[in-house]
Amino acid sequence: MTVNNIADAVDAPVRKTFLPYNRPDIGQAEIDEVVDTLRSGWITTGPKTKEFEKRFAEYVGSRHAIAVNSCTGGLHVALAAAGIGPGDEVIVPTMTFCATANVVVHLGATPVIVDVEPDTLNIDPQCLEAAITPRTRAVIPVHLYGHPCDMDRINEIAETYRLLVIEDAAHAVGAEWRGRLVGTLSLATTFSFYATKNRTPAEGGMITTDDDEYAEEMRVWTLHGISHDAWKRYSAEGSWYYEVVAPGFKYNLTDLQSALGLHQLARLEAMTQRRAELASRYTRGLGDLPQIELPACRSGVRHAWHLYPIRLRLSMLAIDRATFIEQLRGEGIGTSVHFIPLHRQPFYADRFGFEPSDFPIADAAYECLISLPLYTRMSERDIDDAIEAVRRVVQRNR
Numbered sequence: 001m002t003v004n005n006i007a008d009a010v011d012a013p014v015r016k017t018f019l020p021y022n023r024p025d026i027g028q029a030e031i032d033e034v035v036d037t038l039r040s041g042w043i044t045t046g047p048k049t050k051e052f053e054k055r056f057a058e059y060v061g062s063r064h065a066i067a068v069n070s071c072t073g074g075l076h077v078a079l080a081a082a083g084i085g086p087g088d089e090v091i092v093p094t095m096t097f098c099a100t101a102n103v104v105v106h107l108g109a110t111p112v113i114v115d116v117e118p119d120t121l122n123i124d125p126q127c128l129e130a131a132i133t134p135r136t137r138a139v140i141p142v143h144l145y146g147h148p149c150d151m152d153r154i155n156e157i158a159e160t161y162r163l164l165v166i167e168d169a170a171h172a173v174g175a176e177w178r179g180r181l182v183g184t185l186s187l188a189t190t191f192s193f194y195a196t197k198n199r200t201p202a203e204g205g206m207i208t209t210d211d212d213e214y215a216e217e218m219r220v221w222t223l224h225g226i227s228h229d230a231w232k233r234y235s236a237e238g239s240w241y242y243e244v245v246a247p248g249f250k251y252n253l254t255d256l257q258s259a260l261g262l263h264q265l266a267r268l269e270a271m272t273q274r275r276a277e278l279a280s281r282y283t284r285g286l287g288d289l290p291q292i293e294l295p296a297c298r299s300g301v302r303h304a305w306h307l308y309p310i311r312l313r314l315s316m317l318a319i320d321r322a323t324f325i326e327q328l329r330g331e332g333i334g335t336s337v338h339f340i341p342l343h344r345q346p347f348y349a350d351r352f353g354f355e356p357s358d359f360p361i362a363d364a365a366y367e368c369l370i371s372l373p374l375y376t377r378m379s380e381r382d383i384d385d386a387i388e389a390v391r392r393v394v395q396r397n398r
């Protein structure tokens, strides 16, 4: 090797082909099922959606599962059906996607935004309790990155103060809290099947609950406020007559998506295990770097590993997070940041007059978070490339 060749090899990025931060895992069986659904004539909500709801409820172990077109729609429906409205307060963590709080605003209620725990970045039960007022009606714990919240403590507080618990489990399908699957731990739980999520029919969501009456009310809100299964109107047993009993939404899931969802549900356990394997490969490959803090995984939980967010110890590095991300990109590795906390978003900061120092834990974490690529189609080699890229950037800038 000449001196120039050696220099080229050293300067060459870890990857020649870019490793995206996320990529869906859709196999031939799913594609065939979609084609079959298109041929069946039932493309909007119909028998496949009913089947998907039934199998999802069986998987989670809940009495009911209600398919919706997104987790956002699910949260909106769950709150509306619970009668949340003007004058009510709903407590949400600041470290989440904006949808968790936006739906509260849509209903004319007030989202009360609180700080998070230092290790998991999930809602801090102490901050939750401190934020309760006579107007508080509900709390939305978010199982961030797929790590369950402290549901024992949250349920205890909710019982003491008579609050409704509606979980945002957008990241947490397959996660467990003390041996119980997320989806069975509170009044209602909403899941997301958005394209980047652990399993995806492109877009979609599901609400689970054990409460028969509330399930019925949510179903009504899901589809225009119509009092019975609207899709039955077009089937052999259907009738033209319907009644609108609430000003409902249009949040139904289509059979095309449910066809995909059914297949992905069958593969969910294998996919969750694969994510755990890939996450532990990251942990082994990065664990010795003092400049990097790895994601928490407490005992007594099953992490769904929706994301693998590292935190930079910036005092040990000569660059900031944005430059770190740029340099990873230069090495051929895509990343993202989860999340820009709600208190930093102009709408919420302006409306409530927040300062970053109001949320010291989430704010400090935000400055140094980077989500590394993690999805089931990644190979061991892909993970090793991302590890190598992080190690290189650290070495260059420590």
Ligand SMILES: Cc1ncc(COP(=O)(O)O)c(C=O)c1O
Residues within 6 Å of the ligand: 069, 070, 071, 072, 073, 096, 097, 099, 100, 142, 168, 170, 171, 191, 192, 193, 194, 204, 205
């Ligand atoms: C924590 C959280 N909640 C809710 C949502 C909204 O999910 P959907 O896109 O299915 O509406 C997301 C989406 O990224 C999310 O990350």
